[in-house]
Amino acid sequence: MIGIEQRAICDGVNFRSIRDTKFKTMRISAHLIVPMSRQTAAENALLPFLLSRASREYPDFTKLGQRLAELYGASLNADVQKLGDLQVLSLSASGIADRYALEGEAISGELAKLLCSILFDPPLVDGLFPEDGFEQEKRQTMELIDSEYSDKRTYARQRCEAIMCADEPYGVNRYGGKEDIARVERPALTAAWKRLLDTAKIELMVLGDCDPAPVYEGFRAAFETLGSRKTADCTTKVVRSAEKINTVTEKMDVAQGKLVMGFRTGTATPDEEVPATRLMAALFGGTPNSKLFLNVREKLSLCYYCSASYNSMKGIMLVQSGVEVKNMERAKEEILRQLDEVKQGNFDESEVEAAKMSLCNSYRTLSDSLGGLENWYLSQTFASHSQQPEEAAAQINAVTRQEIIDAANRVTLDTVYCLVGNGEDAQ
Template identity: 65%
Template sequence: MLPVQKDQVAANGLLAFLLTRASREYPDFTKLAQRLAELYGASLNADVSKLGDVQVLSISATGLSDRLTLNGEKISEALANLLCSVLFNPLLENGQFPRESFLQEQRQTLEMLDAEYNDKRIYAKQRCEELMCAEEPYGVGRCGTKEQIAALSREDLLPAWKRLVETARIEVMAMGDCNTTRIYELFCQAVAGLARGEVRHCTTENVAAARTVKNEVESMDVAQSKLVMGFRTGIAIPDSRLSAAKLMCTIFGGTPHSKLFLNVREKLSLCYYCSSQLNSMKGIMLVQSGVETKNIERAKEEILAQLQQMKDGDFSEDDIIAAKKSLCNSYKTLADSLGGLESWYLSQTFASTVRSPEESAAEINAVTKEEIVEAARLVSLDTVYSLIGKEGSAQ
């Protein structure tokens, strides 16, 4: 984990994917793939994301449970060693990352950004966040811009790797049927051999309330217009009122029983879809909708009207019960996938107290209507982004 910095995110993002291609121990993609095959078809993956104003570079290995191996092999230990190999002993040629590997990952990263641009729902959400947080680190894309990626040279990657191993905050997560103690020991041994400096402090700037409302309209040749409204909630990790804010967002637009779905979409037919999502790290709430161009203003007015009803306490006990059940069920299903648990505990690294999904469900169930109303009254409109397209069928 590293603080989001505009001049470093592109190199950091590309580096995460590049590291999974080879290491000194496995000096080409074929040898690395062969090793994964030997480990009962294990997989090695990379991802880049943001947690608030923090850039998260994730490299993960997934494999068979130790107890299911044919000859008692310690798959979890082997995967831990493999991760240490690609992270801390990368393959270098003449003191730089291999040119061909760099060029391939650069091309694939550009293609990934193109795919996000072509998905206008994703694009509209990202544009609203960029506009909303233009003066904050969060306004920078998780991998930077296409121009930044294209401008990189392979000589930029080695300094980025050194910066990573010397100053990044390192979190090790071991999940599933494995020897977590041994995995921790192996990573401690690997890190002990690094030239670690002062670990960079990872914090997130949270703006309590909108100062002014920003409006932007963009035109493209798309079949369905998009309306994204960004709100400041004044509540973010580690605020004790976060459970109330989550319930407020869920009743407002988080489920098929929510105000936005039942009224803006179903009753008034103003949107093809309309939902709200809370970013607990940044304390911002986005309302995303797909609309016909002629209905944008009406949809915006009705979304704000439904928010005002939340502030006025105009929702029932049944609404609260349904929202609590929805959130608690989502916490229960986290255990169904290792990826879900990983995401949960990764976000918990910035909380004042690490809570399990079960503990958080208990907190949700203890929230009162008055606390939900109080959370709603803190919400303020910050940014309205409209992507205007031609009339037509939903895309």
Template identity: 55%
Template sequence: MTKNITRIPICDGVTFHSIGEKRFKTGRLTAAMLLPLSAETASANAVLPYLLRRSCRRYPTFRALNEKLSSLYGASLQAQVYKLGEVQVLAVSAVGLDDRYALEKEEVAGELAELLCSILFDPAFENGQFRQEDIDQEKRQLIEQIDSEFNDKRIYAQIRCEELMCRDEAFGVGRFGTKKRVEALTGGEIYSAWRRALSSARMELMMVGGSDPQKAVEGFQKAFAQVSRKEILPCATQIIAKADRVKEFHDVMDVAQAKLVMGFRTGIAVPGGDVTAMRLMSALFGGTPHSKLFLNVREKLSLCYYCSSSYDRHKGIVMVQSGVEQKNIEKAREEILRQLQAVQEGDFSAEDLDAAKMSVANSFRTMSDYLGGLEAWYLSQAFEKTVLTPEQSAEAVGGVTKEQVVKAAQTVSLDTVYQLTGKEEA
């Protein structure tokens, strides 16, 4: 399936991406601000998109903004914060009816772009800053998100392992910063974060759907013409090719099920290296129900309640996470490393590789099934040398050889082992 994909420069560091896709009755328009991840600024940045989506000077109250959204066939505003390697992404999105289905031929996409510009560039300030009531509410909700990740020990263990593994790298900073920093945030800090984002962030404007992008492009060009764009902050990720030693960490908490997380360096990351082969390696190793970790560590040996691997292609690391009984931690660790060695030695069949290829290719193709998936796909390629459609990437998977997968596996080295166990067991 070929999509109509165009890139239009708006100004320094700002690019508009139009992904023409007429299968959907709605469209999605997103302003993504990309900033270097830093412990000093992460929390103030993280609050920002949630604050911006609340209101703007033109629609200063929640009610006024929602009345405007309702008039646009029930459009909605969304905010999101996540990491791409050592880059913090702050995204504000508007989702609404595709222009082709507007009853009076209204240009909904153009109006959503205008609204998004109002939200980004003209917030509803009070005494020159964001309103304190809004700040307090968004800080509270962000703290609740941080607490929810802490309370889910499966998520917490992986975050904690990444934090310890990369504690001397920007990647060790959480996407929301820390709870303590969020609690201490002032209106002045958040205002400074807003000014910094508008003047210095790399911005990717994403439009997905069947509407004509021209009105949206013109709206953003007009808005950015009023902004002084200073030196754009560099967005890069430090890639460490190999672990020089294995680091061991152990936390004790009130948990019923112990967690074992192992972090590996690969050195293979975008924009260089055979990322597709490493994706397949991770799938073959522990990314599917046909993988070695699932079939051997979990099913055959019953050492884990769950055991899987994931590959971060922007940072070039592989994480293996598992839920285990305390008595089985060392056995599970040894078996996980044994299964990795098997992949490194090419001890897998053509059928194993085909199953991994099918799983990875299907995961790519399903990204086209919804607007948010398509947007995430293309935004995640912001640092790639060549932009590919999900279908093109799925086809590329089929051409990867066993030798390429083995070569990718041989770059994997254990960096960090993290254990989270219960108090009584400890």
């Protein structure tokens, strides 16, 4: 990696460049971060997709496509994510590195201009987004929600999170509700767009083989035209422990039952214990050598899959499994038993080393793609110290056996969600 540079453009707008000449491409992204809210989630979620369709300079798909083709087949992408209790609305432009342009064109500078025109100057008509694009993006966003509903593994995870965090912003779907999307009107989208530019915490990123200077200057000039900004409070509520266990069973036309268990870990960014908790989750259920995989899935054959994942922003650990309904209660008991094994220190050094190796390898491979690097540094937005993947790997390797045990003993069960077939009951 050649170098990492970070500096502020204005209040609430941070510019970060990660320059690495091993890549033949580069990527410029704008991430607009706002507090997640049931009232605004749907209209916010529509915006990145709607903005990526056109700008005043390139007012339709044809003209925008022609411009991207002129820039050696560059591409535009939009996305919506959750980061703790925050909604992240992303627009990105990707293209070849400047040194590969046949006529010496500054592709990075041109893509920065294009991204600025899309973000700051959409093709409003009488102050409103064009109706045809608006209706199409509403329909496609509702189809995205339907696709998540159809994927029962995703649906079960989301339902567990929604039940577990019912009184927290994290419990809201990243796209809002389908009914909320249907109710959004064009004037609300214009107001939401203006509100985002004025109040969102904005992370601008340039990654790959790219000179960041012209990109920085392009965005600096664009934000100067907005005047003063007042950035929204972007904090995440962390519930340290569960007061009671909430058990919910839902019935649906499914062939395979789903069991999702939500735990509070007592540890979240920027706590010093995050690396130990991350390693504990990997040893418990994050790798093919983990307790859950080797025992619940392989040895006892209680489920088709069984794994644990740790969300360091919220301090939540989820265990997801696909289970025959007749085995659901046994699977739940065995999952809890394996967690108790970790709490009691009943694991050997080879299990610790396998978990460390798996995590460190995942950190090493982040730098193999621009997307991996981007997601990593976006996740560092609210950390007390912005780490490189190599630093995170070193922290994992430094975690002791006792720290893993201590991390496991902070874990409390919050929610058990069971999705079973019609006419069946969890046993």
